[in-house]
Amino acid sequence: MADNQIYEMISAFAIGCMDEENFIHFLDYIQSGGELPEGELGEMQNVMALLPLMIEQIQPDPKLKSKVAKKLLSLKNEIKKNKRKTKLRKTLVQETRLQETNFQNTEIKPEKNINPNLISKNVKEKDSINNSKEINQSANETAKNLPSERKILKPLDLPIQQIKEEKTKSTKTNNIDKRNTSKKVSNLPEPIIKEKIIEKNSGLYKYLSILFFFLFLAVGYLLNTQNTKINNLETEIIKKQNSLENRTGLLEKFVLEHQKLIDFFSRGNIRLVNMGGTKVNPKGSGKLLFSLEKSEALLYVNNMPALEENEIYVVWLVSRGRSYPLKSFRPNETEKYIHIEELPYIIEENINMFRLTKEKDNIPDIPEGKTFLYGIFKK
DSSP states (O other), X not given: OOHHHHHHHXXXXXXXXXXXXXXXXXXXXXXXXXOOOTTHHHHHHHHHHXXXXXXXXXXXXXXXXXXXXXXXXXXXXXXXXXXXXXXXXXXXXXXXXXXXXXXXXXXXXXXXXOOHHHHHHHHHHHHHHHHHHHHHHHHHHHHHHSOTTOOOOOTTTSOHHHXXXXXXXXXXXXXXXXXXXXXXXXXXXXXXXXXXXXXXXXHHHHHHHHHHHHXXXXXXXXXXXXXXXXXXXXXXXXXXXXXXXXHHHHHHHHHHHTHHHHHHTTSSSEEEEEEEEOSSSTTOEEEEEEETTTTEEEEEEESOOOOXXXXXXXXXXXXXXXXXXXXXXXXXXXXXXXXXXOOOOOOGGGEEEEEEEEEESSOOSSOOSOEEEEEEOOO
């Protein structure tokens, strides 16, 4: 493989954006004993590990938040309306079925103890008893009126018209009694049946009222539970929405802050120099990425002391004992990376180290201030 391709493969492997085909070629190259630049992969992985430490939050547009909230509220109202409609339909169907079954089961039954045949028999027996009593009374009266000689009248002694009149009277009385008894028999069961119907209807109304009361309680309980579930879902959706908004904001900010670093990795033949602090600034650190092909560099510094108004930081390249000024800058919170547009034309083998000093307003030809960071270039 060519040197440029090796460096591109190492950078792609460290970032994690290598496709399958290049990954197979890279493994074959390593397994076949191909040479790799010493420490290059580890340095690139260290640089990639620093990227997540520089993430900050960005608030999204409030218009987007309001639109999402309105959409969620409209969806919630539609769900509630659909659930209420389905519940009302179910309750109506159940009520109609219950009413049909109750009316089918309620049959009008006559009184068990009352039998019209028995009543007619009793009336006939009473009429026969009364007739027998009347016959006995008439026989007793005739016996009293008889003479002592006890003469027995023959049927021929009675007049024929008297016999006919007595027969007609007896038949009329029997007919009148029969009519009265038939009226009594027909009139007896009607009020009893009406009372029974009223009692059954009142019991049915009580049963239906109790059933509707329990149905109302059940529907209220179900609605309450459904409302609580919907409220819990709303809170969960809002939390997830806020977390997504925060993540998108962090990603956007990360891209904006590290756009220079992302663009710089598109260059070829990138070298990395780790810079550490000195006695003046022991907590300071930094990274310097440079490409000799494009003659550009990118510097990242951390834990640097504040400067006064007439002071600046200067980045120097040291080659064979001579220092070349690369760029002067003042640390800024918005800019995390310092872009060095041009590098002096120096062979890679002649580069010894990079250092950062604090100088006055003007850049001197030779570093005069104290050194705060330095890094040796490993070839």
